[in-house]
Amino acid sequence: MxxxxxxxxxxxxxxxxxxxxxxxxxxxxxxxxxxxxxxxxxxxxxxxxxxxxxxxxxxxxxxxxxxxxxxxxxxxxxxxxxxxxxxxxxxxxxARTAELERxxxxxxxLHDDQRALIEALGRLSARQREALVLRFWLGLCESDIADAMGISCGSVKTHTSRGMATLTKIMEDRR
The missing domain is CATH 1.10.1740 (Rna Polymerase Sigma Factor; Chain: A)
Known part of the structure; x- marks a missing residue:
């Protein structure tokens, strides 16, 4: 055996x-x-x-x-x-803030459409941005995202949902 x-x-x-x-x-x-x-x-x-x-x-x-x-x-x-x-x-x-340059x-x-998405992602909260990037860019599952961010799976769902809603609104307003 x-x-x-x-x-x-x-x-x-x-x-x-x-x-x-x-x-x-x-x-x-x-x-x-x-x-x-x-x-x-x-x-x-x-x-x-x-x-x-x-x-x-x-x-x-x-x-x-x-x-x-x-x-x-x-x-x-x-x-x-x-x-x-x-x-x-x-x-x-x-005293004076300067815009950060990448x-x-x-x-x-980055292409123009990617720049627009990066700019829109920058307007999200840090947690929402992290959850969306880990989910949709890296394709991680909720448990892997929760481990990477140090939060619960429920919080991952909340941040992802709210982030998508905000991102959708920002991108629609852009058009």
Whole structure:
């Protein structure tokens, strides 16, 4: 009798860990970068780089290799949220507020219709924006979104529903 197949890949260490991290980076960097941009980060490259650094430091704490990508998504969401909060505080205390400019690379990648959607997403609350991006951009299920955002599935449904209603109104008003 043969042993049942393993449901998850075990963590590797040493050179195998470096190879796994390199593969993760090569496969998912662009998607994580887009996630950060869609969540409103003006320094998306720095956020994604920091997420990979945190994964590298905490690799041995992961239960399985499959937990790495959800971990990265969660870190990108959290770092973006933290930086946006810092910006809000800085704006409150600044004598003059200046409009944040996105990096030239991220702006060059966007078409006009995408820019309109990014602008509309920027007008949503942070939680609504996160829920919509994770749901419709990454195609995550409610439980994965709840894990990434650190909230309940019911809250995910609420933020998604309210975000879609607001986004629909904004896009209709644009026409």
């Amino acid at each position: 043969t042993a049942p197949p393993a449901a998850t890949a075990p963590l590797v260490s040493g050179e195998g860990r470096e190879a796994a991290l390199t593969t993760l980076f090569n496969t998912h960097y662009t998607g994580l970068l887009r996630l950060a941009v869609l969540l409103g980060a003006d320094d998306a490259e720095d956020i994604v780089a920091e997420a990979f650094c945190q994964l590298h430091r905490r690799w041995n704490r992961l239960r399985t290799a499959e937990a790495a990508l959800p971990y990265l998504r969660s870190v990108v969401c959290n770092l973006t949220r933290m930086r946006l909060r810092r910006l809000q505080v800085a704006r409150k205390h600044a 990096s030239a690379e991220s702006v060059a990648l």
